[in-house]
Amino acid sequence: MYPLRRLSLSERIPGGIEVWLLELDVGLPVPDSELALLSSEERVYAQRFRRQEDRVRSIATRAALRRLVGAHLMLPPDRLRFVVNAYGKPRLESESGIEFNVSHAGCCALIALSTSGRVGVDIECEDHAIDANNLKDLTAYVFSPLERRIALQVPDDFIRHWVAKESVLKALGLGISEHLQSVSILPRDDEAYEIVHDFPEWREIQAWRLSVPDGYAAALAFQTHDRPSAQGKSYEVSRLTSRLPLSGMDRCQGQAAYPQLCDQFVRQIDHA
Structure with a gap:
């Protein structure tokens, strides 16, 4: 064992x-x-x-x-x-x-x-060799327009954000590549993330950073049967418009642009 x-x-x-x-x-x-x-x-x-x-x-x-x-x-x-x-x-x-x-x-x-x-x-290794030339393309495919406004520009940021988004989609039982643009994960100063989407049935989803060994990034997501905690927040887009500038937000933007590149990345991290 x-x-x-x-x-x-x-x-x-x-x-x-x-x-x-x-x-x-x-x-x-x-x-x-x-x-x-x-x-x-x-x-x-x-x-x-x-x-x-x-x-x-x-x-x-x-x-x-x-x-x-x-x-x-x-x-x-x-x-x-x-x-x-x-x-x-x-x-x-x-x-x-x-x-x-x-x-x-x-x-x-x-x-x-x-x-x-x-x-x-x-969980993912933080030392993934992401080609800097591909980082911008991957970001455009993986992240929603709202997420791209927080300007994740370095590979470590990308990996830490990726584990949060993948954990959410896995908790919901959804395909990763097909639903990357369906939800936005916003980092916070504490261990929790804010999650933005436009699906009422996802309202109670939460995501949290996990403390794992050095060299790794990890996240946990869950959708409880009870009312959500006030700490890990999930918002519908319609409820967030007064807080963030969402004009022109398009869940499908970028989804057709780099599917081959993203699929290659998914295979790479799944077999790391």
């Missing part, structure tokens, strides 16, 4: 949400004890990766997820059955009251569990 520890979260995040950090040694093969927990489909999926480090991340993360969920449900980890939605987000086959999400990068993986509603998590 790999080292697994629960992260300390803000007291303003609901108690039914927890995030676990898995530390991996991607230079060594996965122990047989980890592989034994996976279903035959999960084993086949993991063996498709050509690089050992990708196989390690896939197998170890899924094995740790099975252990954590199994402990919550008091079921053997290898007895759990998963299905995926139209965008590939996994969930338990039977209704359990537990939502979960995972992400991995480099030698770390995050596993988020929630009994309070939907949850999403993302």
